[in-house]
Amino acid sequence: MVKGYRSEDRSNMYAQFEARQDLDFFLKGLSARALFNINRYSLLPVRRQIVPFFYTLAVTSDPNSYILNPINTDGTDYLDFVPSTKSLESTMYFEGAVSYNNVFAEKHTVSGLLVYTIRELLDGNTDNFQLSLPHRNLGLAGRLTYSYDSRYFLETNFGYNGSERFHSSQRWGFFPSAGAGWIISNEKFMEPVGGIISKLKLKATYGLVGNDAIGRDEDRFYYMSQLNMNDGGRGYDLGDDFGFHSNGISIQRYADPDITWEISRKSNYGLELNLWNSLEIQFDYFRERRSNILQERVSIPTTMGLQVTPRANIGKAKGSGFEMSVDYNKAFTTDLWIVARGNFTYAASKYDVFEEPDYTKVPWRFHVGQKLSQNFGYIAERLFIDDEEVLNSPLQTFGEYGAGDIKYKDINGDMSIDENDQVPVGFPTTPEIIYGFGISAGYKNFDISFFFQGSARSSFWINAGSTAPFIGNRAMLQYYGDSHWTEDNRDLYALWPRLSENAMPNNQVTSTWFMRDGSFLRLKTAEIGYTIPLNFVRKIKMQNVRLYISGNNLAVWAPFKMWDPEMGDNGLAYPLQRVFNFGINIEF
Amino acid sequence: MKKFRIMGLFVGILLLTNCSDYLNVVPDGAATLENAFSNRTNLEKFFYGCYNYLPNYAHPFNYPGHIGGDEIWFDVDNGMGNRSGGRIAQGQQNSNDPYHNYWDGANDGKRMWIGIRDCNIFLENVDQVPDLPEWERTRWKAEVKFLKAYFHFFLLQLYGPIPIMDTNIGVSASPEEVRIYREPVDDVIEYIVTLLDEATKDLPVIIEEMTTETGRATKATALAVKAKALVWAASPLFNGSYVYYRDFKDKRGVQLIANNDDPEVIRARWQRAAVATRNAIDTAHLAGHQLFEFQRGFEVMSDTTALKYTLRGCVTERFTYNREVIWACTNSNNEFQNWCTPKMYTNYPGTAELSATLKIAEMYYTRNGIPIDEDPYWDYETRYETRVDTGTWHKFYIGAGETTAKLNYYREPRFYAHLGFDRGIYELLANSDEEALVIKQRSGEVHGLVFQDCHPSTGYFIKKAVSFRIPTTTTGPTPYRFSIPIIRLPDLYLLYAEALNESLDTPDDEVYRWVDIVRTRAGLDGVLRSWEFSLVPDKPTYKEGMREIIKRERLIELSCEGQRSFDLRRWRDAERYFNEPVRGWDFQGAKLEDYYQTRVYFSNRQFTYKDYLWPLRLSTLMVNANLVQNPGW
Known part of the structure; x- marks a missing residue:
């Protein structure tokens, strides 16, 4: 059913000005360039549409008749204008660079580079003072490299960056890094095996990286306080007949001039190996120590009366992992070729410093030493058998509960299940292992390819709140219908606890009951193609004709069966689609 | 050397953008707390x-x-x-x-x-x-x-x-x-x-x-x-x-x-x-x-109706007329009123479900100004039975010829002014005495239980929270805004009587005087005179008896104004009252005999010594270890 029109008028204006200057006359190998561009983007969408009147059907005593009951009164059965979001953006970019490149005595290669950049973004669609201010970056970066005989490499880099987001005293960050490399395969002693080992390189880098994109975009200027000087929610009515109203003033952020760059110290050790010119293996081991992580000051008591909790650069975390990829690329004959590729990443992290209350009496609640996206929750033992067991068990403090509701473990043994009984549960919510592999191969006119991807070592939670049956006239999932606790069938390990018309906070707190393994392996894409022989194609004046069938998201293997684990916590949401394509590529 | 000129231009741009100033994007004069x-x-x-x-x-x-x-x-x-x-x-x-x-x-x-x-x-x-x-x-x-x-x-x-x-x-x-x-x-x-x-x-x-x-x-x-x-x-x-x-x-x-x-x-x-x-x-x-x-x-009305308006208006009337209110929160709106308004409208997706418990209905005095179990002229034992209204005494309280519980007969004017009940009159200025609105709230009746629409939960509407100035001809509720008093004069009078009584060995005339001011306005005799006819005539003459009388007077006068639970905690009486089962008429009963059954809607609350004070949140105690938890939590 057509309900209207939508048109978009989009324009993008781009002007660039660039100059290069060779400075050989000054110093051999020295050159300079500069670049300036301006980009203006605008979007004017227009929507004209009708809003239909909707009716429900109601039956009457006469089986041959019915009544229509209107549902909405805001319908327009004529075309009406619906405002849409307009967009206007302007960016300016300047880059000035001086570079130097020279080779001495045929073996000593020296290069240097200094780049100065200015970037500005103006966004015309903001509705708040702070977002309306231009986004600006200013930076100076440099690089100095030296290599000897294509075997030994040294490189140092630095970045000196300024961020508008910080107070002038914290604005500039200096981030140096250095690295060294050794291509062993270029050594003389490797020549005998040169046919097998076409490339072997060892490398190591260490350096600092700064991040100024901390916090939400609305909180751009942490060094400034933010107020709502006319807050209707903080106002007051007065007068005999309530005839007087004044708005109030509210504080949305307290100024903190000390907020500054988040810094990570990264080191990386790598190996690149190529065998027979067709098998390429890369292996990297990396370590990272992040400091100055922006975090809420949870140690500030509520008695301070702050309207918002301030944040500060207090967190520290470290992470390490490795990354590996294997590529194989070979054409055996003109008719048979194969390309195979695989990658594997393992990354784990943990907090070294995390501001949190003093949990020494309940040490299992500390975030320090735990993974970054570690979830905390209660340990569900099973469902309560009957109300008598409820009375004889530790008191659960989440709201009404009874027979058939989830029974939690009393970690600290104080006969009360509360906050202090939360422990780290499951794997982190972001997977620690991500991998993928695929093969493309062709034989004569046929070609086939497929690609798998997968993840492991993550947990997710079934959202008991948004899948709970009956709430808001929600229907019941078949899985819940098949396995739930009832008076007659007291299945203590049923998938769903006692059914209820009301939301049951006791059963909805984060616990191991609804925790599931998030790992999966998916056949992401597969494709089969057939290229029609050239001699036939040329007859019909074409260059190349290929027929193919492909599919996305074709199969998934996972320990969790109720729905696609990539959908996360709510199986009633819109699922990932399985897509099949059939196509013809024709080149004239 | 044309190229050099162009480079010069770029260097110019570079120099013009003084680094730190360029990043000072926030102009002077942005709002700060100083503003x-x-x-x-x-x-x-x-x-x-x-x-x-x-x-x-x-x-x-x-x-x-x-x-x-x-x-x-x-x-x-x-x-x-x-x-x-x-x-x-x-x-x-x-x-x-x-x-x-x-x-x-x-x-x-x-x-x-x-x-x-x-x-x-x-x-x-x-x-x-x-x-x-x-x-x-x-x-x-x-x-x-x-x-x-x-x-x-x-x-x-x-x-x-x-x-x-x-x-x-x-x-x-x-x-x-x-x-x-x-x-x-x-x-x-x-x-x-x-x-x-x-x-x-x-x-x-x-x-x-x-x-x-x-x-x-x-x-x-x-x-x-x-x-x-x-x-x-x-x-x-x-x-x-x-x-x-x-x-x-x-x-x-x-x-x-x-x-x-x-x-x-x-x-x-x-x-x-x-x-x-x-x-x-x-x-x-x-x-x-x-x-x-x-x-x-200009309204013509009986003195009884006017008295009911007095006893309700002291809460629901605005300051201009109601000089009794010493302080109210004028920012408050109509939510409480709406939750208490019976379903009087054709199109009302409201709730009307807040009701006074049966205990509150029993708390009010008889027409003789004494508790229902201390009045020899009031039939305490048969109070849950029903009877037809025959006499003229109830003309402005109960619908003529209607049947309701005996509990609702021969009570003090505040009972009729503060509470609305099945077959009782719900007086509104828009209705004259002759065409007064009679509440009908047995299941399926106009003010009674209607699924997803109206959930009267005990049978006693809180009239005191609903202005008598609301119109009845609109399709939906049109509340008349007022401010629930935080403090009004009788509150102070009764506090004064309480404080005096506690500081004396035996109550004196000054104690009676301040309670009697409140009673007189409510159409009742003074304490001494009222109790003369009671089963415990000496009750007002000794400190403990008078304490009980003052407390009850206070609970009645300030009922449903958000005061009772504070008072009961202050007196340390909450344990006694809060653990009683919550009772009411059976709002699911459609027939007379089914409706007038007392039902227990909740029991076994287990209010103990610890509940007199609110618990501090556990995490709050963790953040500030110098705070201690309240006893028992």
Whole structure:
């Protein structure tokens, strides 16, 4: 059913000005360039549409008749204008660079580079003072490299960056890094095996990286306080007949001039190996120590009366992992070729410093030493058998509960299940292992390819709140219908606890009951193609004709069966689609 | 060398953008907290923002005085049961995530400390505002001091010992500085009293600009709050007599609630409260506050109906007519009223489910002004049976010829003015006596149970929370906005009688006088005369008997105004009352004999000594280890 029109008028204006200057006359190998561009983007969408009147059907005593009951009164059965979001953006970019490149005595290669950049973004669609201010970056970066005989490499880099987001005293960050490399395969002693080992390189880098994109975009200027000087929610009515109203003033952020760059110290050790010119293996081991992580000051008591909790650069975390990829690329004959590729990443992290209350009496609640996206929750033992067991068990403090509701473990043994009984549960919510592999191969006119991807070592939670049956006239999932606790069938390990018309906070707190393994392996894409022989194609004046069938998201293997684990916590949401394509590529 | 000229241009651009200035994107003059104190207009907003932190008295979700006690019941399956008040009423208060958490600002509670901090910010900065006239500066300062004292008092009523936040701690203070201690109840009350005394001297006697300023604090308001604070200090919960608080100490070893139960010390507390209350009453009288009496306009009505309007209007009428209200929260709106309004409209997706419990209906006196079980002329034993209305005595109370429970017959006028019941008359100004609205709330009837529409949960509508000025011809409810009083004169009169009675060995005429003022207005005889005919004629003549009479008078007069659960906790009577089963008529009964069955809607609440004070949230105690939990939690 057509309900209207939508048109978009989009324009993008781009002007660039660039100059290069060779400075050989000054110093051999020295050159300079500069670049300036301006980009203006605008979007004017227009929507004209009708809003239909909707009716429900109601039956009457006469089986041959019915009544229509209107549902909405805001319908327009004529075309009406619906405002849409307009967009206007302007960016300016300047880059000035001086570079130097020279080779001495045929073996000593020296290069240097200094780049100065200015970037500005103006966004015309903001509705708040702070977002309306231009986004600006200013930076100076440099690089100095030296290599000897294509075997030994040294490189140092630095970045000196300024961020508008910080107070002038914290604005500039200096981030140096250095690295060294050794291509062993270029050594003389490797020549005998040169046919097998076409490339072997060892490398190591260490350096600092700064991040100024901390916090939400609305909180751009942490060094400034933010107020709502006319807050209707903080106002007051007065007068005999309530005839007087004044708005109030509210504080949305307290100024903190000390907020500054988040810094990570990264080191990386790598190996690149190529065998027979067709098998390429890369292996990297990396370590990272992040400091100055922006975090809420949870140690500030509520008695301070702050309207918002301030944040500060207090967190520290470290992470390490490795990354590996294997590529194989070979054409055996003109008719048979194969390309195979695989990658594997393992990354784990943990907090070294995390501001949190003093949990020494309940040490299992500390975030320090735990993974970054570690979830905390209660340990569900099973469902309560009957109300008598409820009375004889530790008191659960989440709201009404009874027979058939989830029974939690009393970690600290104080006969009360509360906050202090939360422990780290499951794997982190972001997977620690991500991998993928695929093969493309062709034989004569046929070609086939497929690609798998997968993840492991993550947990997710079934959202008991948004899948709970009956709430808001929600229907019941078949899985819940098949396995739930009832008076007659007291299945203590049923998938769903006692059914209820009301939301049951006791059963909805984060616990191991609804925790599931998030790992999966998916056949992401597969494709089969057939290229029609050239001699036939040329007859019909074409260059190349290929027929193919492909599919996305074709199969998934996972320990969790109720729905696609990539959908996360709510199986009633819109699922990932399985897509099949059939196509013809024709080149004239 | 043309290229060089171009390069020169670029170098020029580079030099023009002085690095640090370029990143200073925030122009001078962006709003900071200083702007709030730059001129009177901005300051005024900050000033009213301080008032904004008063609890929302007229919201059944937010105000802890309405639901959560034993006074009002609701449909447990229909939303209210999941709100904070409903949870507390069902005995589900907890320390993990407490309901009505006014300490941290969670679960339908406001974080009172924000209000206190704002008051402090105001007081710290008000002197720098240039264009504020001196008289106004003085008055605003006094009002903000008053609010600061009231916020402390409100927290004290819930939590007992609380930290005193007389000055603000800076945002960048060290963790040690921000970990403050709770202070003993007596110290907090002393602080509140000092602050109120300071405020009182600069507050106006009366509000002159009533159209724009009614609702702001006056001398009488401050003195009334002071009186209440001192009454709390003298009352059994905090006066040193409660054994459960005997060892309630913090980590410094400071005793947080008094533990000296020497009768003379307690008597001195009551004497001090009596003086303060009398002072508040006298000041209120001086300011023109007086008991409300409904003034008939062109409407023709019986004296009975007019009396009912008087007894209801003292709560539901606005200040212009109702000079009885000393202070109300004018920011409150109509939520409570709407939740109490019966389904009188054709198109009403409302709830109408808040009802008074059967116990409240039984609490009101008989027409002789004495309790139903002390009146020999009132048939106590058969009160749950039904009878037809035959006589003329009930002409303006019960629909002619209708049948209802005997409990609803021969009661005092306040019973009929405050509560609406099946076959009772629901008087509204829009209806004359002849065409009075008769409530019909058996299941399936017009005001009775209608699935998803109307859930009258006990059979007693709270008329007192609904203005009699609402129209009846509209399709949906059109509430007439009023402010539920925080303090009105009878509150003070009865506090005064209570304080006097407690400071004397035997009640004297002065004690009777103040109770009788309230009774007379309610159409009843004085205490002594009324009890003469009762089964316990000597009850008013001794201290304990008179104490019971004063308490009951107070519970009746101030019923359903958000006071009862505070009073019962203050008296330490909550254990006795709150654990009684919640009873009402069977709202699912369609036939007469089915409807008039008393049903238990909830029992086994298990309110114990610990429930007298709110629990502090566990995580709050973790963040500040210097805070101690209230006893029992």
